[in-house]
Amino acid sequence: MLDILGRTHDHLSANDIFVALHPSYPHLGLTTVYRTLDLLANLDLVIRFDFGDGRSRFELAEKVKGDRHHHHLICTGCRKIIDYRDFHDKEMELIEATQKKLARRYRFKISNHLMQFFGLCEQCAKRK
Amino acid sequence: MLDILGRTHDHLSANDIFVALHPSYPHLGLTTVYRTLDLLANLDLVIRFDFGDGRSRFELAEKVKGDRHHHHLICTGCRKIIDYRDFHDKEMELIEATQKKLARRYRFKISNHLMQFFGLCEQCAKRK
């Protein structure tokens, strides 16, 4: 499962993973996929995302993948998702500053953040 | 419906709204609540949020409410949600700069963004 998630750049659903695993593990049940995904998410080895299409999407955690942090750009027309890593220089440090400030002000122990931009990709914008 | 959403600071689910409306509109159906919510969301009069509890949550759009823009701080322990408006000075301008940059680079027509921080509130952090 970590392997599957490690090889792709896609954002797979539980069922996607089930299907991807099926050839190699024909007896694996969907229940176990859900269970394991929960487990891995609690261990912060995978991240669960919601992009608004009614199912959870999973990504291997950046530290596991050895990947740089990224945020998401989501087309509300065709549901295409773009990972972007080329942050504005100040983006990361600002997020950290904000995080620190919020932690202090609201006495929150912040573990992660989510930042996504919604809009229309070029094709969807044209088509409209 | 806009009225209900305008009076509260909570993040109501479709059913919450249905229940809130029931005394005044006893014959109103849940279907119509869903339908109208969809409608209002498409008109950008209300915003649909997902805080990870399996149901959509709604807020009156800031421009309708005459409210300042805010982001969310979410306790993953007790699901408490804090609206925060006291941004780091540069937070908003950074988001706008990022938005502009992304729009250009990926030819996206960005309509809105979502930024949330997840963590544990003071009580939940203690209890753990």
Place this chain on the structure above:
DNA sequence: ATATTAATGATAACGATAATCAATATCGAT
């Protein structure tokens, strides 16, 4: 007033996820 069209809501269907539980695998001690 009457015909046409749009809005409503009760009900059923859907789909993702969670709960159940019997079957199977794993482990520890002998």
Place this chain on the structure above:
DNA sequence: ATCGATATTGATTATCGTTATCATTAATAT
């Protein structure tokens, strides 16, 4: 290796938010 205890698995069922259907009712136009 053998036996019993414990943990893991997956087929099946249940749950629950949301959506689709469709007959009924309300608006609107002629």
